[in-house]
Amino acid sequence: MLKTVRDLFRYNLEFALGAILILIVFSFAAASFFSPYPPMDSYVVAPDVPPSWAYPFGTNSRGQDVFWQLTLAIRNSLLFGLSVALMSRILSLLIGLVAGYAGGITDRILMTINDTFVVIPLFPILVLFFFMMRDNMSWPMLAIAMASLGWPYDARLIRSVALSLRTREFTAMSVFSGMSTRQILVEEHLPYVLPIVFSTTLNNMNWSIGLEVTLSVIGFTNIETPTIGTMIYWANQHTAMVAGVWWWIFFPVVLVIMTFLGLYLLSVSMNEYIDPRSRLTRMGGQG
Amino acid sequence: MRTYALYLVRRFAQFILVVFIGINIAYLITHLTPVDPVEQAISSVTMFGQSSPEMVEVMRKTLRELYGLEGSAWEQYVTFWRRMATGDFGPSLSAFPTPVSTLIWQALPWTLGLLVCSTLIAWIVGNFLGGLAGYYRKNSLLKALGILAMSLQPIPYYIVAFILLVVFGFLWPVLPISGGAEMNIDRQGFAFAGSIIKHSILPALSLVLVGLGAWFIGMRSLVSNIVTEDYVTYAELGGVDRRRILFSYVMRNALSPQLTGLALSLGAIFNGAIITEFVFGYPGMGTLLVRAVNAGDYSLVLGITSVSIIAVASAILVIDIIYPLLDPRVARS
């Protein structure tokens, strides 16, 4: 495991770049625990101070320190992305493994539903959800809503892996040796599916963080919870660009782009690593 | 021919299913959430002035009827579907008494125009360049394009649109950053058309940039798989003209999966379009949706959501119908 990470770091530029970006973003989020003042309290510092030694990212028009607010915002955004990803993993694993393993009519039905969910435009539906919830909207609720809509793409991927596993010899072995379906899925197939689950987790985090930013910026979430999206929302509310308080917008945007790029690069390099064809060349196999 | 008909029937069934599940999700959201849209509308009206309890009661009854929230759950469900089928979403509350359908019909062409143009440009250009990049792996210009595509692909539509807005709105103001066309202009003729194009450049550009990256990367990896296919290896062994191999063998065979990819991502592209519209104040469905939410216009929000689902499903059906033209194998299997 450690050796794999070291090899990836050394020979895969995408992995190295992604890992560095994510490391920066995570340490930034970790810094939120050392904030000298509650980051959401208004007027704790002088408003509209440009970046300086005292305030590296400046302060905003609400008298908040952009640096410390950003640490909390990115922590919340990451946490949000992670919880959506984890919750939707349960659904996509369940549906993907069952469809791939059961095959036949079960597979056909599940995948038809799956493909339907893939194409339904989620944004208007999430807006409708916000419209109905209004002040009751909280981010755990949004996370649950997004998790219950964001599983299908990865369920299809996991199904294709499970489908290829089903035809392998050891599955037949396990069936003959009297293992139950549940046992086969959990003990035999899960280890093969885990790498792809991991890489889809990263992709799903990207998707959910992106969608959360979008909804927040329009003001369609709970705008009192600091996330990257709500930071930009408040900056827009105070017309930060017109007022020349560019640092209020610039730093959140840069940080969130680093997050997207980092997660994406990690998942790309991970896919390349688990791709059976590149694995074969790596081991020197020849067709 | 019979197989083609069978294929069409199957695709049409999928279309029905998408609409059915999508609209049902919308129904569930509106009926299972704890907030009553009628009470919400009433409280927003009564907030600004005194209303007699009788007046409120009349208003409540009218709104219930208007929103189709009368009767048992089953009756409401049937009403809901009847309204969907007839396209009658009732009058809009914020633009009373204009029907919701009229408002949507006014916004839809803008969204469709923007969406179709930008999607086609992104798909064609992205696939073409991605195909070249997959075939000529050592070309450094294409490699650089690949890096650009990779850094654009994971960025959400909103951020790209927002960056364009900042760049062209504040740093280098050469393009209009808001609206669909100039206001004080004759609504026909070349000047108007030119104004529309000028206003759509930035929203379209942000959609194209994100889409381009995704198609580029998808096509590049597809092509690098297809070049190892038997028929490509054999054509190379046969000394078939290299450009012919690239276009008629490699890219041609990558097109059908990319068309499936287009059908599968139309939902996401649509999301992108309405977000971009909001950023640039483009007079389409996205801007209308945000305005409807902010005005508390229940019928309009529900109408836009439903029409979005039906529009995306129809677009996918169109792709499915032309798909067999690209891949002769489909109509058989």
Added chain:
Amino acid sequence: MNARPRANGSADVMLDVKNLRAYYVTKYFGTQREVRAVDDISLRVGRNEIYGLAGESSSGKTTFIKTIAAAIRPPLTVVGGSIRYSFLDRDIYKLDRAALSAIRWRHLSYIPQGSMNVLNPVRRVRESFIDFALPHMDLRKQQFFAAIVAHLERLQLAPGVLDAYPHELSGGMRQRIAIALATVCRPDFIIADEPTTALDVVVQKSVLELIREAQREIGSSMIFVTHDMAVHANISDRLGIMYAGRLVEEAPTAEIFRSPKHPYTQHLIASLPRIGDLSAKRALTGAPPSLAEPPSGCRFHPRCPLAMDICRETHPELVTIDPRHRVACHAVSPVVRPDRVVAAAAKQRTGLVQ
């Protein structure tokens, strides 16, 4: 362009391969590997001759034909040796893309494996003929199609197949079209890579006949590769046996079947089913060696029933024992240590009697 017989060789040699070595050199995530798939192979193919190449999978025969067809793509690299065709005045793998395109199909063509999908699935068969053959035939389109139809009819194929898509045809039909495609320009040399493998036996027979007919009709030379000795018995004039990247024996087909010298060849022939033969077939123990780390000395020694000390130490040269028979085995060639050979030969005889 370079289509004239070589001055320094016999005019009747169509292909002359000398000391060819082609390795796969891979480097991935920091590990470099070298797979010696073709290691020091020399052979000649005469005019009008069908040269059969036999050997199990991973014996390097596919790599060999990739190399002589100049279908070399990294990680495959030619490390040394020469490949001379009579219609070329230099090694084929040294040609650039344009020069290669010019000789392909007109001089050198290729019949693919029966299991391969060599026809572009989204193009009609007619278009494949245009892509492959038209640039090499100085004909207008109309004459060209007349020529194609005539060729198809000679091979007893209905011209209607031209308008079909590949998926509308059966596997055997597709393979027949591939053969028609490979022979339509009447090339000097044809490389056939397991063309009948993966076809069922009845189709296999008719495809074999088709290949031989086409070869006779246009009078080209051919290298025919298959692991199936029964197919070789039917089609090949001369036979070379490959094992682990090396040529271990070569002789006219009849001679090889009558008196195989190399223990590996003997095994291949002994394992063929014969009518009335009820004796149990002896299987070869062990698996073919890894070409990344081949055994020392003779590469066959870990599985050889006759293995001696010398086999583990030095690898045997391919030695001419008859004017048309070459073999690479310490137990057969009388060059080194005659005493051991006598002992081994005795052992070999008893081994065959068992």
